[in-house]
Amino acid sequence: MGLELYLDLLSQPCRAVYIFAKKNGIPFELRTVDLLKGQHHSDDFAQVNPLKKVPALKDGDFTLAESVAILLYLSRKYETPDHWYPQDLQARARVDEYLAWQHTALRTSCTRTLWQKMMFPVFLGQRVPPEMLASTLAELDRCLQLFEDKFLKDQDFLAGSHISVADLVAITELMHLDLFLCQIFKSRPKLEAWRQRVEAAVGEGLFQEAHAAIMKAKDLPPADAAMKEKLKPFIQLLLQ
Amino acid sequence: MGRGRGVGRAAGRQSQRPPYCVRCPWRREAGLPPTMGLELYLDLLSQPCRAVYIFAKKNSIPFELRTVDLRKGQHLSDAFAQISPLQKVPVLKDGDFTLTESVAILLYMTRKYKVPDHWYPQDLQARARVDEYLAWQHMALRRNCLRALWHKVMLPVFLGEPVSPEMLAATLAELDVTLQVLEDKFLQDKAFLAGPHVSLADLVAITELMHPVGAGCQVFEGRPKLAVWRQRVEAAVGEVLFQEAHEVILKAKHSQPADPTIKQKMMSRVLAMIQ
Numbered sequence: 001m002g003l004e005l006y007l008d009l010l011s012q013p014c015r016a017v018y019i020f021a022k023k024n025g026i027p028f029e030l031r032t033v034d035l036l037k038g039q040h041h042s043d044d045f046a047q048v049n050p051l052k053k054v055p056a057l058k059d060g061d062f063t064l065a066e067s068v069a070i071l072l073y074l075s076r077k078y079e080t081p082d083h084w085y086p087q088d089l090q091a092r093a094r095v096d097e098y099l100a101w102q103h104t105a106l107r108t109s110c111t112r113t114l115w116q117k118m119m120f121p122v123f124l125g126q127r128v129p130p131e132m133l134a135s136t137l138a139e140l141d142r143c144l145q146l147f148e149d150k151f152l153k154d155q156d157f158l159a160g161s162h163i164s165v166a167d168l169v170a171i172t173e174l175m176h177l178d179l180f181l182c183q184i185f186k187s188r189p190k191l192e193a194w195r196q197r198v199e200a201a202v203g204e205g206l207f208q209e210a211h212a213a214i215m216k217a218k219d220l221p222p223a224d225a226a227m228k229e230k231l232k233p234f235i236q237l238l239l240q
Numbered sequence: 241m242g243r244g245r246g247v248g249r250a251a252g253r254q255s256q257r258p259p260y261c262v263r264c265p266w267r268r269e270a271g272l273p274p275t276m277g278l279e280l281y282l283d284l285l286s287q288p289c290r291a292v293y294i295f296a297k298k299n300s301i302p303f304e305l306r307t308v309d310l311r312k313g314q315h316l317s318d319a320f321a322q323i324s325p326l327q328k329v330p331v332l333k334d335g336d337f338t339l340t341e342s343v344a345i346l347l348y349m350t351r352k353y354k355v356p357d358h359w360y361p362q363d364l365q366a367r368a369r370v371d372e373y374l375a376w377q378h379m380a381l382r383r384n385c386l387r388a389l390w391h392k393v394m395l396p397v398f399l400g401e402p403v404s405p406e407m408l409a410a411t412l413a414e415l416d417v418t419l420q421v422l423e424d425k426f427l428q429d430k431a432f433l434a435g436p437h438v439s440l441a442d443l444v445a446i447t448e449l450m451h452p453v454g455a456g457c458q459v460f461e462g463r464p465k466l467a468v469w470r471q472r473v474e475a476a477v478g479e480v481l482f483q484e485a486h487e488v489i490l491k492a493k494h495s496q497p498a499d500p501t502i503k504q505k506m507m508s509r510v511l512a513m514i515q
Binding site: 065 | 339374
């Protein structure tokens with residue numbers, strides 16, 4: 001058995017791994033783990049990743065969780081072009097810095113915003129105190145500003161003049177936010193310009209393909225009671 | 241810290257520029273400005289700072305220690321904002337290059353100073369295990385250890401904000417679940433988290449676990465596997481260095497109450513941090 005990637009493209013980190021593998025022509029078997037159907041809780045999948053999360057990788061007997069670890073493993077094993085994870089000490093440090101920061105900053109802020117703007121009011125019918133929502137949105141705004149000012153700065157990409165794994169992790173996160181919540185690219189020209197560069201570097205076809213699942217989800221009609229019940233696990237997976 | 245070494249080396253070798261030159265006398269004589277070697281902005285109260293400190297010391301990486309006293313709000317000063325707009329520790333400064341995030345700092349030092357392989361093994365799969373742990377821990381062990389310290393000690397003692405017994409119990413229960421994952425998924429039957437030798441993963445993990453220990457939580461009680469692993473890591477690091485790095489956190493419960501102005505400045509950031 002060759003390389004297997006256990007993914008659900010509804011998940012941001014899965015999209016980053018998918019794009020990276022496809023872009024670099026890394027041969028793999030796609031094993032879809034349907035989060036909406038709760039397949040990540042199956043005993044079979046627990047053999048691959050006892051943390052019960054996607055993405056997960058299986059390479060012969062070797063299994064690996066965590067998208068950042070998977071991206072770095074793939075970049076090393078398949079000797080992908082240098083710009084993805086540059087050899088240069090400082091450029092590489094910039095990628096590491098972003099990959100570390102995003103866990104507790106952008107990712108967390110995105111999740112919390114989704115909870116408070118969508119999950120609570122729309123699907124659980126629970127009112128979120130306006131002050132709490134305002135504080136959450138302010139925090140998101142702060143994260144996005146930090147992203148622009150401290151990480152992107154005046155560069156074309158996060159680590160300099162070429163796309164890296166940091167950009168893949170970031171774009172998939174921001175696409176999630178943009179599609180489900182607030183049109184963040186529309187109101188932030190610098191981010192929009194970067195988004196276009198990333199999409200061009202990845203290739204429009206692949207980029208659209210990776211985001212097809214969440215594009216479709218976005219076009220769902222407004223939820224009635226039965227639909228809300230059905231969509232609850234979907235929202236929960238967004239908050240994975 | 242690194243100062244004595246840098247100057248000592250520089251004095252005897254005028255033709256060769258020392259790698260870690262700190263206010264070298266020959267530069268002064270030549271009318272050149274002093275160069276800084278590596279600077280590490282740390283407060284050993286913070287877990288990631290301890291990991292960075294231990295790693296640098298253990299590998300004899302010369303550095304200037306710049307203490308940023310978190311309890312005095314020094315990280316919120318304008319001066320420190322010049323160093324890092326994120327206003328967090330640890331921060332590394334290597335000449336003009338500034339780097340935040342302890343994982344990035346550890347990896348930078350690993351590569352620049354060519355430390356022994358076991359810290360971040362060349363072997364593809366062993367390295368992936370380290371990466372996997374370093375990624376997972378941010379929102380898992382790190383978060384729970386931080387919350388345990390703040391809910392048990394720092395909020396009531398340092399900030400004078402009581403924490404309900406229910407909240408504390410919930411936090412400690414979450415920590416317990418995470419400790420089980422640490423044992424079952426990461427450590428398993430290995431000597432260390434990524435294999436037979438100590439690595440960055442163990443350093444990051446142990447410094448996290450000392451946070452609830454500092455708060456008075458009996459983290460290793462009833463967990464013989466983790467207790468044995470802890471002893472191994474402590475032995476690998478060196479007991480003296482380990483104790484030195486943890487002196488501050490072990491006294492955390494005796495923190496002086498925060499200055500009211502500092503408290504006001506810190507409050508919202510603290511609440512965001514432990515959310």
